Amino acid sequence: MQAIGNREQGNMSRRLLAASVACLSMLGLAGCRQDMHDQPKFFPQRGTNFYADGRSVRPQALGTVARxxxxxxxxxxTGLxxxxxxxxxxxxxxxxxxxRGQERYNIxxxxxxxRTGNGRGMVVMRGFFPAGxxxxxxLRSAPLGHFFNVISNGYxxxxxxxxxxTVEDRWAVVAYIRALQLSQHATTADAGGAKIEKMEDVExxxxxxANFVKEWDLPATAGQIQKSQVMAAPLPQPMPQPAADAAKPAQVSEANPKSAPLASALPAGAKPTAATAAAAKTEASASVPSAAAPHAxxxxxxxxxxxxxxxxSVCHQPTRQGMPPMIPSLVGIVARVGAAHIHAQVANGSPTSKPPMPAFPQLSNExxxxxxxxxxxxx
Incomplete structure (x- = not known):
């Protein structure tokens, strides 16, 4: 009798467990509604039949002005x-x-x-492109619109x-930049009678x-040299122009051996051979610049x-080596493209290049x- 009772009790427990699982399953299924998933909404760049024109993205309402x-x-x-x-x-x-401009500038x-505006920031000191x-x-004489334009569009x-x-903060930075520039050349009158101290004295x-507030030297990297090296480099001298009467190579012939550069090296009364005449021609052509060579x-x-x-130099570097592949080298550029192409680039810029080159209308043809x-x- 006791065994039968235990079996009935076990069956009852299993039935209760099965009923509990069934109830929980029903509650779970009741909670899995698709209302949030299937709610009506517009998808970007997709059409819709909700509006008569079939567009989900609505055009700007007539008579309204967007922010x-x-x-x-x-x-x-624009600053323009x-x-x-x-x-x-x-x-x-x-x-x-x-x-506010100082805060945004520092960030x-x-x-x-x-922070002093000398273009020697921390990332530049670690090899990034030199900053202005x-x-x-x-830049001290540049208009304020220049700084706003550069901040907005890059340079x-x-x-x-x-x-x-934001636009408001860009003008705040512009105002601070001008104040920072003026601070390095301020007079007592500019400061309203306040005492003006030299940075060296504060230092x-x-x-x-020593020289903490001076411009710092950049590390010499590929395509870059230190400023001290640039200032110490001798000024390149113009290429010598050939004389007008040297435009034509000397003619060498057996009939006129003295016209050849090697004629003076022959013994008196000796007649130049074909070999010496060919050598004279080679020397003469080597000593006269080619008519096709580009001149300065x-x-x-x-x-x-x-x-x-x-x-x-801020982009193409003081060495004219540029920073390829972003900024091309200008070494030998005149011989490669000619002066007319350079004039066009300076006048019109190159807005499609990456990064774009601005125009320089302030530079005259001279x-x-x-x-x-x-x-x-x-x-």
């Missing part, structure tokens, strides 16, 4: 006036604006340009920051190492070097001739 469209193309949003970089600050200049710009020195005469190896920095007072363009080489350093002369004279 940012109210002044699209204005100086405030009729396609040229303008000057002036389109926002009120306040201490808060300068402070986005110091890694390359450094904000304290050069060219040379510098990428654009319009996705990271000593803070116990910093007419221009001032010294001024061309100054213009190149101010406008071209300026470009000087640059071409410098490039042609450099080896």
């Amino acid at each position: 940012g469209q109210e002044d699209e193309g204005s100086y405030y949003r 006036i009729n396609g040229a970089e303008g000057d002036g600050l389109p926002v009120p200049l306040t201490a808060d604006l300068i402070e 986005y710009c110091t890694s390359c340009h450094s 020195n904000l304290h050069t005469e060219r 040379g190896a510098m990428p654009d920051y319009q996705g990271q920095v 000593k007072a803070e116990g910093l190492s 363009a007419a221009g001032d080489v010294a001024n061309g070097q100054k213009l190149y350093t101010a406008n071209c 300026n470009v001739n000087d640059i071409v002369a410098f490039l042609a004279a450099s080896k």
